[in-house]
Amino acid sequence: MPELPEVETIRIGLSTLLPGLAVRAVDVGNAKSFPNEPSVTGTYLIGAYIVGVRRRAKVLLIELSTAYSLVIHLKMTGQLVFVGPRTDKGEVRFGAGHPSNSLVGALPDRSTRVVVTFTSGAKLFFNDQRKFGWMRLIPTSEVPTIDFFKTVGPEPLEPTFTWQLFRERLWRRQKRAIKAALLDQTIVAGVGNIYADESLWAAKIHPETRVGELSDAAVRRLHTALIAVLQLSISMGGSTDRNYVDVHGRKGSYLQFANVFRREGQDCPRCGTRIIKMRVAGRGTHICPTCQRKAR
DNA sequence: CACTTGACCTGTCCGC
DNA sequence: TGCGGACAGGTCAAGT
Numbered sequence: 034m035p036e037l038p039e040v041e042t043i044r045i046g047l048s049t050l051l052p053g054l055a056v057r058a059v060d061v062g063n064a065k066s067f068p069n070e071p072s073v074t075g076t077y078l079i080g081a082y083i084v085g086v087r088r089r090a091k092v093l094l095i096e097l098s099t100a101y102s103l104v105i106h107l108k109m110t111g112q113l114v115f116v117g118p119r120t121d122k123g124e125v126r127f128g129a130g131h132p133s134n135s136l137v138g139a140l141p142d143r144s145t146r147v148v149v150t151f152t153s154g155a156k157l158f159f160n161d162q163r164k165f166g167w168m169r170l171i172p173t174s175e176v177p178t179i180d181f182f183k184t185v186g187p188e189p190l191e192p193t194f195t196w197q198l199f200r201e202r203l204w205r206r207q208k209r210a211i212k213a214a215l216l217d218q219t220i221v222a223g224v225g226n227i228y229a230d231e232s233l234w235a236a237k238i239h240p241e242t243r244v245g246e247l248s249d250a251a252v253r254r255l256h257t258a259l260i261a262v263l264q265l266s267i268s269m270g271g272s273t274d275r276n277y278v279d280v281h282g283r284k285g286s287y288l289q290f291a292n293v294f295r296r297e298g299q300d301c302p303r304c305g306t307r308i309i310k311m312r313v314a315g316r317g318t319h320i321c322p323t324c325q326r327k328a329r
Numbered sequence: 330c331a332c333t334t335g336a337c338c339t340g341t342c343c344g345c
Numbered sequence: 346t347g348c349g350g351a352c353a354g355g356t357c358a359a360g361t
Contacts, residue, residue, distance in 0.1 A: 035354070035355095036354065036355090039354080065337095091355075091356095106355080106356085107354095107355090108337095108354090108355050108356070109338090109353070109354055109355055109356095110338090110339080110340095110353085110354080144339085161338095161339095162338080162339055162340065163337085163338045163339050163340080163353085164337080164338050164339075165337065165338065165339095165355070165356080166355090180357095181356085206331080206332090207331095208331075208332075209331080209332070213332080213333090216355085218355090218356080225354055225355070226353095226354055226355085227354060228354095272354075273354095274353080274354060275340095275341090275353070275354080276353090276354080277354075294354095314333085315333075315334070315335090316354095317352075317353080331361105332360105332361085333359105333360080333361075334358105334359085334360070334361090335357100335358085335359080335360085336356105336357085336358080336359095337355105337356095337357090337358105339353100340352105340353090341351105341352090341353090342350105342351090342352085342353105343349105343350090343351085343352105344348105344349095344350090344351105345347105345348090345349090
């Protein structure tokens with residue numbers, strides 16, 4: 034589910050809610066969702082207070098006063114929803130202030146995998162329909178050494194991510210389709226299916242174009258488009274296709290601005306050609322067949 | 330080694 | 346209405 038803009042939206046939300054709260058209890062409903070030893074969580078999680086919330090690629094890092102961090106990957110359908118004290122009925126409801134925007138009802142529900150309860154009475158629900166997501170308690174100093182972080186590429190919204198750096202990293206994968214390269218987290222961090230399709234459309238590049246066939250001009254266009262699309266989406270609170278919600282249970286609105294993603298059969302906003310859906314790198318892929326041609 | 334495909338899960342939608 | 350199959354925003358392991 035969540036790509037960089039969705040995870041960043043959650044990070045921003047959590048960073049206003051969690052720091053200073055202390056953990057009272059953790060309930061793990063699905064062991065694979067939080068596979069740590071109870072003795073470790075008991076020692077380094079229970080009683081800890083939240084120091085800060087960070088993001089790297091699509092991974093959230095909740096830093097604790099015990100020098101451990103909760104490392105969370107939401108994968109396809111993960112949600113982190115924060116709620117204040119319970120109602121008198123013992124359940125919590127969302128959307129009171131955002132009825133048209135809410136996607137979450139009473140919690141916990143059948144997709145709730147982990148519940149973190151704070152001493153304030155507030156709760157953080159880790160919901161995950163497909164159970165692909167996970168959270169883990171790791172010493173903060175060891176976080177950079179986990180396999181994913183050892184190989185993950187640069188953050189696309191950092192000023193150091195220049196088009197030349199993008200080109201250099203792409204060039205290690207000459208023969209791959211550019212879409213597969215965009216989805217490869219070791220080339221650039223945080224891009225998933227939505228923003229791959231949107232940035233390729235904006236840059237007028239066919240997703241099956243081999244990386245080695247891209248001109249410098251094309252790489253520059255894609256670099257510019259990728260950053261613009263990610264920034265716009267963060268400003269819109271991310272994209273909700275089916276499951277994504279922010280920490281208050283609200284949907285993101287970026288897809289209203291999407292030009293091709295999930296718009297097969299509609300007209301290309303740029304040239305009017307009908308948008309088609311195809312399969313590239315094993316993923317559903319949306320393109321304008323007129324704007325995005327292979328020869329570049 | 331570079332690249333592609335299947336597996337991990339649950340739920341929904343679509344065609345018959 | 347029921348049933349099978351395809352598909353869904355991500356990443357690994359195993360395959361070619």
